[in-house]
Amino acid sequence: xxxxxxxRDIIVDFVRRTLPELKYQEIDTRQSMKELGATSIDIxxxxxxxxxxxxxxxxxxxxxxxxCLDDLIQLLHTIVNExxxx
Amino acid sequence: xxxxxxxxRAVVITGATRGIGLETALAFAQxxxxxxxxxxxxxxxxxxxxxxxxxxxxxxxxxxxxxASSEEETAQLFEEVKKEHDCVVAWVANVSNAxxxxxxxxYHKRALFQSIEASAxxxxxxxxxxxxxxxxxxxxxxxxxxxxxxxxxxxxxFMSASKNVMETLCRYANYRLYDEDIRxxxxxxxxxQSESTRLTFGPAFAALTSELEIERYxxxxxxxxxxxxxxxxxxxxxxxxxxxxxxxxxxxxxTFMRIYSDKANTDA
Numbered sequence: 001x002x003x004x005x006x007x008r009d010i011i012v013d014f015v016r017r018t019l020p021e022l023k024y025q026e027i028d029t030r031q032s033m034k035e036l037g038a039t040s041i042d043i044x045x046x047x048x049x050x051x052x053x054x055x056x057x058x059x060x061x062x063x064x065x066x067x068c069l070d071d072l073i074q075l076l077h078t079i080v081n082e083x084x085x086x
Numbered sequence: 087x088x089x090x091x092x093x094x095r096a097v098v099i100t101g102a103t104r105g106i107g108l109e110t111a112l113a114f115a116q117x118x119x120x121x122x123x124x125x126x127x128x129x130x131x132x133x134x135x136x137x138x139x140x141x142x143x144x145x146x147x148x149x150x151x152x153x154a155s156s157e158e159e160t161a162q163l164f165e166e167v168k169k170e171h172d173c174v175v176a177w178v179a180n181v182s183n184a185x186x187x188x189x190x191x192x193y194h195k196r197a198l199f200q201s202i203e204a205s206a207x208x209x210x211x212x213x214x215x216x217x218x219x220x221x222x223x224x225x226x227x228x229x230x231x232x233x234x235x236x237x238x239x240x241x242x243x244f245m246s247a248s249k250n251v252m253e254t255l256c257r258y259a260n261y262r263l264y265d266e267d268i269r270x271x272x273x274x275x276x277x278x279q280s281e282s283t284r285l286t287f288g289p290a291f292a293a294l295t296s297e298l299e300i301e302r303y304x305x306x307x308x309x310x311x312x313x314x315x316x317x318x319x320x321x322x323x324x325x326x327x328x329x330x331x332x333x334x335x336x337x338x339x340x341t342f343m344r345i346y347s348d349k350a351n352t353d354a
Contacts, residue, residue, distance in 0.1 A: 039197040
């Protein structure tokens with residue numbers, strides 16, 4: 001079972017790589033990526049990089065339902081563990 | 087009878103596991119091509135994609151995860167194609183991605199440049215990469231533009247700007263490569279009934295098109311795909327550096343006055 005913290009670390013790492021200005025900054029995952037200064041293309045970058053790292057797929061329409069990074073972490077956590085139990 | 091033989095020859099199409107990209111791939115596959123389909127998110131059911139090819143008796147495609155706006159990943163894609171083919175006959179840069187703009191506060195230089203990088207540049211990067219990897223240009227290079235390049239579309243500021251960049255560079259690139267064996271064109275597709283349209287404009291858009299009875303003016307994805315394929319059959323080789331509108335002429339009468347005419351005709 002993949003822990004939430006593990007997924008959080010992966011996502012935060014990709015957020016920092018995509019938005020280098022946040023490299024040394026504490027990232028509050030209760031915020032949306034837009035609040036952190038990301039464009040929609042940055043958001044896709046973070047999601048697709050995280051998907052590849054975790055080897056899962058996220059339906060694109062699910063992305064529209066996400067309001068903050070915690071939502072993305074939770075969504076990926078659910079998908080990763082559903083895949084593991086299949 | 088096509089003038090260009092596609093039997094077991096490579097055709098590469100980005101964003102091709104659904105919508106216009108998939109239909110384009112099927113059109114080429116039906117002519118015998120070995121299609122390379124890229125996808126980024128993989129939300130499409132890949133078994134279903136293969137099944138579409140199987141159903142028409144076509145060779146199954148190679149489906150490759152690739153971010154089309156990444157030069158590195160695009161280079162890897164063509165290296166992969168080179169393992170089986172010595173050239174790419176047709177390169178279709180279908181996928182695009184841009185920041186949607188809700189208001190003027192959304193105007194940011196970085197978002198605009200990212201949009202151009204993801205929506206205009208891949209056509210030309212692909213052409214350059216194919217030349218680098220194979221030593222020859224693709225015989226055909228097609229970029230996908232949209233109605234937004236020429237008229238107002240909801241929240242489409244940066245996508246429209248990106249498509250205009252692609253259309254302009256298509257004309258210039260044709261001049262630059264005039265003596266080479268390549269035909270570069272852009273297909274400006276009209277409003278299609280696709281998931282991409284739904285995701286871009288939202289579910290309310292579909293409801294409104296229905297209410298205004300616009301659906302009859304919308305295109306099926308296959309209609310745009312057939313036009314793309316048509317440009318690559320050899321019969322249209324003198325068409326180069328062009329932006330071809332594929333919308334059944336709708337851009338001319340996509341106006342308030344046409345809505346009035348439709349209503350007047352219905353009421354009469």
